[in-house]
Amino acid sequence: VLVPYAERGDLPAIEAIEENLREVFHAATSPGIEVFSEYLDFARFPPEQYERSLARYLQERYTGRRIDLVVPVTGFALEFALGHRELFPGSPLVFCAVDRRELENLRLPADVTGVAADFDLRRTIELILQLQPNVREIVCVSGSSGFDQRWAERTREIMESLGSRVLGRWISNKSLAETIDEVSRVPKDSAVLFISMLRDETGRSTSSVDVVRDLVHASKAPVYGVSSQFVDAGVIGGAMLDFGANGRSTAELVMKTLRGQWVPYGAPETKSQNPLIINWEALKRAGIQESRIPKDAQVQLRPPGLWQTHRTFILLAAGAILLEAALIAVLALESILRRRAEGSLRQSEERMSLAADAANLGMWMWDVSRDEIWITDKGRALLGFAPDEPVHYKALTARVHPDDRPHREATMRRALETRGQYAVEYRVVLPDGKLRWIGARGHCINGRASKGMRLLGVWIDVTAQKQAEEALRESEARFRIMADSAPVMIWMSSADKLCTFFNRGWLDFTGRSLEQERGDGWAEGVHLEDLDHCLKVYSNSFDARRPFTMEYRLRRSDGEYRWVLDSGEPRFAPNGTFLGYIGSCIDVTEHKRAQDRFRLVVEASPNGIVLIDPKGNILLVNPRAEKLFGYERQELIGEPVELLIPERFRGGHPAERTGFHSTPAAWGVSADRELLIRRKDGSELPVEVGLSSIEGEQGTLVLVVIVDISARKNAEADARQYREELEHLSRVEILGEMAASFAHELNQPLTGIMNNASAGRRFIRKGRADIPKLDGLLESIIADTRRAGEVIRGIRNMVRKGEEKRVPVNLNNIVDDVMLLVRSEALERQCVITTELDPKLPMVIANPVLLQQVLINIIVNAFDAMAETPVADRRVIIRTEHETNGSVKVNVRDFGTGLPVENPQRIFQHFFSTKRQGLGVGLAIVQSIIVSHGGELTAMNAEGGGACVYFSLPAISGATV
């Protein structure tokens, strides 16, 4: 920055400007400013004479240097700079202390701004008139320089504008000496207004401040001026241009410009500063009343008063007096209050001690500076001090568990440093070695000075609370471990419905973090179709504080929605406070799929299916069951199962149902039973029923599978009828084969009867018929008649078609009956039949006629097999025996040709016969009869030749002949 001063540097105004410019520039750190000052001294070296050489000088001097900004000081410097912009092309101008009126005549380029300087002569003249209302005349003094003349002219214009209010006289264009002389003769009731004198009429350059000082000294009348430098020179005052302030404003404008902030001329900060200043000493010297000073004037050089000169002393003295008085009053008051306070304190302490004891609190107070501790008896007891044991702070500290001391000490120290409160928990080690948790709370009192500082506090035994907290922490830890290891998803919510906990199982399932799931976050994973229902159930149950169970789809970590069964239970504190809910979820997707499959299977089953609950009510029926029973589904659901049972069986059914529920396994999963069911129209239907137990939420359910066996029953009846027909035909056939034998067998008793009757007649005719003889004959006749009757009855039974009645039968009797029928046949065949009958043979349940048929068939076959056997060897042995397995065995042994070696059992096949004239159905029917009786029929070749055919039937336990 280049600062060209129009005047020389030792002028007070220039010095003031330069001092403030440098002060601001030096204070600036950004940008750093290098200042070049040029004192052009135009007062002694007129510009019209030296301007060109001066310009050349500056050009040469600053060639190669970068001047960013030029600060012309006062008007001539500005005119020179404006006239030689080529010296510093592109550098803006920020002028300082340039006459405002001069600036009005210039057309300032856009890059020129600055702070104007204005001699406010009008306000100065008005000040003269205010201070000296009766002033005779105002003598205006100025020099001969152009500057001096311009301001003299301005003053004249102002004076003229005031008209008759004031009389003006001019002293200008004179030498300094003449000027002083003329001023010395100005009357005392006038006023001297010094305008400016940079040069006198002789061309001598003058310092306006020096001139003013001389004028003041010489003048009898009060001297006024328009520059702040004149105050110290002795002028009374004026609206004074402050060059220092002007320089400071200019410097600040320069700084803004260098920082890129352009402030155009005319802005408020470019205005001249002209405060109204009064020299108090000069005013007094001139005898002007102080009351005439305008209120907006600054009074300078006013001698300080008693207050100003001795203010500190006065304050100290007054303070001391007041302090002493206050002390006296305070001491007196304190004495009174102390007595009251001590009494109150005692009462307060007693009340506090009582309250503390009642609250189980120990109290203590520590006078820090004296290390004195007051402690209640309860406090001593809490820390294990004896009632008379001296207690000081170290002793207290020693009681604290070593691990807790640092924290406690830090807390107490902080309370002391901050004069604040403290709260801390720590353990104390009692003299017996036991640990006790102490909760300590208190505050610092009298904390404005270190002396007298005390800590007041209470102790409470919080051991139980700590143990409870520890137990709670352990309980919570255990709960978390248990919850995390549980094979279900667990959640918890607080009383505000927001979820607070999810176990590891849940988080692993959803693949989300606890933070994501907390609150309502879990609902993000619920399927949108289920969300409304889910939230409704949750919210309604929550409001009613009742348990709930619901199913919804929840997104698994792999993105698949899985069905979960969520069960929630309200949680209550021991005092009944509602705490929220805890719930668990299990993945029931597979279960639901199984349910769906079950439902499909049930619906599509060709058999009737009914599901019954533990109370015997129907839960489910399938379409086939609807058709079987003739009911619609809705007519059966919820109804007792006895509805489907014929009335005559209903009474005993509940007991059977109870028996099934008590031991379902004993009934077997497929314990098929043939039953009758009752249809809606009252008809009955034979069914086969399978029972299965299903463990459900409602208990043991019974799944009943019902198979309609009416068709099978009909088929069985038909088959039975066919079989009976075949059996009958077989019997008729064999009877036909044995007709001759039967005739012979019948003829024998008839012959006996004939002979006995003939004998009787002869005895009678010969007169030898005594009664005993006749009685014997009649007895024989009766016996033979019975015998013949038995034969006829046997034949009739064999021939007759009758109902198949099964009764307890002794097989020995069957053998005897058969022996009666086949005896004649045996004689005819020259065969001998022998029997070996077990006398203790158990009974069997059988149809006797069918067993006779079996035995006759086997015996006749034995006769046939022995047709080629020598007569002496033709024997048939019939043996009955009780086997160890509980069955009864009948064995028929012959000595005939034997059975086919390769497959002896072929003889029981239909249409297989070794006989030329046989149909091959006899033994096949025999086998079917034995099987229908639950028995077995076997044939084998016997040792020594012949065959052995035997059958066995299940015996009635404990039933013997």
Add this chain to the structure above:
Amino acid sequence: MNEQRSHAMMKRASRVFVVGDDRSVRTGLANLLESDDYTVETFASAADLLGKAALPWSGLSRP
């Protein structure tokens, strides 16, 4: 008449052995022979006859 009486006495003096396995036939025939004045003994089988009866003829021997 004497001839008839002597014939009857001859019948009583002779013995008839009835052998048969059927009791009714055996007993009836024996009663009928007795009514015609024969002395009758019954045997259920030939072996029984040979074992129990005092046979009047020689030359027969037990089987």
